[in-house]
Amino acid sequence: MRMMVARLEQRVKPMAIAEANQYTFHLEVTDNLGTLIKDMQENGMKVGLAIKPGTTIEYLAPWANQIDVALVMTVEPELGGQKFMEDMMPKVHWLRTQFLSLDIEVDGSIGADTVHKSAEAEANTTVSGSAILRNEDPRSVIN
Template sequence: LIDAIEAAGMKPAVAIKPGTPVEAVLPFASRLHMVLVMTVEPGFGGQSFMPDMMPKVRALRDAHPTLNIQVDGGLGPSTIDVAAAAGANVIVAGTSVFKSEDPA
């Protein structure tokens, strides 16, 4: 599938839910443009950030220093630094942006 994505001129990425072990993606992470680590259970916005997902981010960063690692779920002013310190370099913030009086 990764070859087909690349052949179509696109960049392959994988998302892992909280219940998915990081070991499931490590064997082929070097072939990916990005790994999205969900820090909430997917489904709806406004959920609380799951800090226990940060070891997954750290394991990915340690194994693949140049990989884009995105985190999504429960991110806002109090959690962005936690994700960055673990090794994330792409942040998705939905509810915290849309409900903010000053999204900047």
């Protein structure tokens, strides 16, 4: 689950009670990152940090050894119909070269035309929504 909400800290315990096993959130939404990561881990969840396109990789890097997933956004969150920002791929590649075992996800305008760019940058997971859900033949897109 990825959360883009206010007062994120208040939602950890309810998510743990709901048996969430991973909690991915935009690191831009909190000033208490260390405490939040620790709280999630103490509640039995893997931790994922997402960064928006305008956030530098240097902001995420100090936390990379404490998290399970880094999510690089290739569009601005919550603004549908955007074009894939290929210039985010150096962030993915840099993370892979520095943190070999880190799960690295890419989200935003991922489809048949762009998924290979994420793979080339060495992301190991992609998030694809509308490219699949808005297609008359979702299976063909997935294949």
